[in-house]
Amino acid sequence: MRCKHAAKNKQTNKQTNNIMKMKKELLASLTSAALFGSVANAEIPLTDDLSAYGYIDAYYEDTDRGDNLEGGLAEFELGFSFTPAESKWSAVAELSFRDGRTTEAEDSDGDSDGDTVEVPDDLDFETVTITYAASDALSFTIGNILSYQGFETYDATGLFQYSYQGAANSVVYSAGYAYGASADYATDDYALGLWVGEADDSASVEFLAAYTGIEDLTVKFIYADDPGYETINIWASYDIAAFTFAVEYTSNDWDGTFTAGEERAEDTYMALAYYSFGNAGLTLRYSGGDLENNIEYEKFTVSPSYAFSDNVFGLLELSYEEVEDEDFTTLAAELIYSF
């Protein structure tokens, strides 16, 4: 199943949620050069053809929900990109390291039950792909590929705030990384993508259509059909002056094999506004919807941020959430160093 992060298991800590996060930067790198006119690869040249890149993500988080203040290294990612100048073939390999720790266990209502849970160290592949560029617009990729889904990126480096839009910092998308093959076609005005993989001896597919024909506007439609779920994800973002506005709708219709109740559809909405004051920025986000079994939630996030340099970015976040009849507040601080 492509849903390797299992969105059904809503986790509440940053570390485990990182596994579930969506990452769109790679998509930009591999398939949507035309969306922004160029590939935004990091690059520390090791040889003429090989370069390295990555980031370190440190955080602290405190929720008035029974969890103690907790923090650590959310992730250390190291990637290698092999792109011979005269070749149509290229390869990317990313390794993600996550530090193990102890966190408080929660009961079915999300409350602390006094027990602790060991989150083990984790070393995992993220993007591991071989790509053939048939032309400037058309490319074919095979390997461990990131889902097309999501305005919110898989890596923390692409987020406007600390947490994800879902309840208790969960990700609302149904897919993350999975092995498969994709064909991507991207021009200045639009992009099309098709990913095909395997899940439970059946085909799993994902389709992307993106429109970028109007300057500063990006609109994406993603449809995913997997034996475990069917997902529709639509989002749009628009830059005007120092503002960035984004809206997103995600609908997951989960297969009944892992859901107790009758209602298995999830419909979530998100609206975000970001204002740039130069190096500083401020994010306001509203998200909400109904989770499986008709559990409704609302979340409001305020996140001031500051880019200390092109490589160092820090932010604070205050999130207020209401899940069914319970409400709680989360405070977080995060510092990211990219290279």
Place this chain on the structure above:
Amino acid sequence: MNKKNTKYRLHCALSGFVLLCFSSGLVAEQVSKEEFLALQQRVAALESSLRVVKNTQVEAIATEAFASMPMTPKDKSSLIENVVQTIQAREESANYPWMDASKWANISKGMSPGEVVAVLEQPTLNEPSMHKRVDFVYTYQGRRVATAKKVTGIVRFYKGKVIEIEAPDL
């Protein structure tokens, strides 16, 4: 029979002499390990000295060459400086084509990465930026050939267009 024997002996003697000469010639061409290492060191030293034909030596050669020319001392000095500067500029142009203020003057906001590379050549670094309004950054970095001064130029892109330029101090 005797004549045949004499001819045979003479032939053997001649063959032995030739063989002796040839083998002694081979022995003469052999070198000891020490000699070989010494030769190797000399070659390395020669190669090293050839490699260090730098600005001062170029200047010295130029001074010597122009000493005999019928010019005033001021003209000679100026000519030598020009020659040295030309050599330095050529070296800089070969290794750091972006170290040219006129090229940076041609970089403007709104240009694509391809257009920037067409003017300045490939950047030293191409990194994503943590600024939310910057997608990636081209960094041009190197040392001036004449002064060894480190210079850096930066071009920032957002949505495929140049949004910020920090020209190097050239």
